[in-house]
Amino acid sequence: MEMAIAEIITIGNEVVIGRTINTNASHIAWRLTSIGFMVKRIIAIRDDEEDIKQTIVDSIRKNPNLIVTSGGLGPTYDDKTLESIGNALNLGLEINQEALAMIKEKYSKKGLPLTEEREKMAYLPHGAMPVRNDEGIAPGVTFEYKGIQFLCTPGVPREMENVLENFILTHLKVKPNVFYYEESFTIKGVGESSLASVIKEIVKKYNLYVKSHPKGRELLDPELEIQIAGSSPSRDKIVDLVKSCRKELEEKIKEKFGVSPQ
Template sequence: MLYTAEVLTIGNELLTGRTVNTNASHIASRLTVMGFSVRRITVIGDDLDEISKAIREILARSPTIVVVSGGLGPTYDDMTAEGLAKGLNRPLVMNDEALKELREKYEAKGLPLTQERLKMALLPEGAKPIRNEAGIAPGFTLNVNGTDIVVTPGVPKEMENVLESFLNRLARRPPVHYYEESFLVKGVMESALAPHVKSVVKETGVYIKTHPKGHETREPYLEIQIAYSGENAERVRDTVRRVNERVKAIVRELGGTILEGVENSQ
């Protein structure tokens, strides 16, 4: 069974370029390391119709998991919960658990629960809040026709906190182990390496990607990424390391110089 994932990030600032969408890359990286196959990353603005349309389109593809980020705050343009409720044809209701969390946080600050602050406890019917230990607005999760949806705040540290809380208790985890290694190369062109990479990928089934780097310097270089996943962690690591050495040998034969390497596994 293939465990698929999609990422939906929401915010006008992402579309105007004012804010770099680091949330999307972080979420995609975490899901990939866990063994999910991330199929799409969608970016939309703070618009009810766009949000409701996007979630319906995503759910029509039946991914295993959807991570939504942004738009959970107290301002007028924070409308993710409302947009999701609309897209799911569910009412937006005051969630007692989310309200309790907000009350605790604002009482600790000596601040009243205004209408704007109460807004953060309005969630789609059936949603389960996820406590936000790095900020105010709670995240939430719900399952729709077999798809797990988790919604996080847009502030990066808050997104990471809520996402990790959700992933730590996620029941449907891919029964696979993911492992990757990468190294940097100078002195060989991507186009020269391309046919060799294609041949190795075809033979082994291991994912190999070349990333051109350093265009702002006099000596551009390549990052070679090698990744694989499977049920047996030891076999996965051995496969990646074997292919890694094979690609390095090819690089040397082409006159390239290997600079450094990193690894990433789950």
């Protein structure tokens, strides 16, 4: 069984200077993970044409199944995502009548004319299709290049989320054939370095993702959240495996440290 691999590229100076926390990346990553993708990388870059082009080319070289971008689809001068992608892949940009109709309809409902800036949002890479955006103006954009499916979403979170859902519902071609499942629990009074060998042992046995997230201070008031997660083509199989692993780990912790999970 082959994993479906995804990469996420978020575009916008505000993220890269640290002004805005990249919640878009987390949302996209979690949503893709939940439907069975393995997200390999999340990259945040500036609204710079050269940076966008180079990042797209780098990402294609990694040959994922899906590349999702967010940001840079709007009407302003620094919204350069589609232009940069079009140039990077020698697709160019051309006006897309379906996208133009979507945009025109939204503005005309408010009695607003199509200006140059508004029309800009209808220029898509050659061969691309618009993806409905029910929360804003700029449509999402999807196309395929060298067998990699692309989705470009707007940067405004509610618009990104809406476009992503519409894409998954209607356009997504790579359907991962795995189910992802996770459970987690908390233990107090045991430090991460003490638990390390126990986790190492259980990972060897189960081949699951088992991760201790420190919530307290290692020496002062240790508190750990333990996450157990995995994917499998069979939903029952992965649920059973995670539950068995959790049970065994909880028993080992109780036995070794006298601490019960919460």
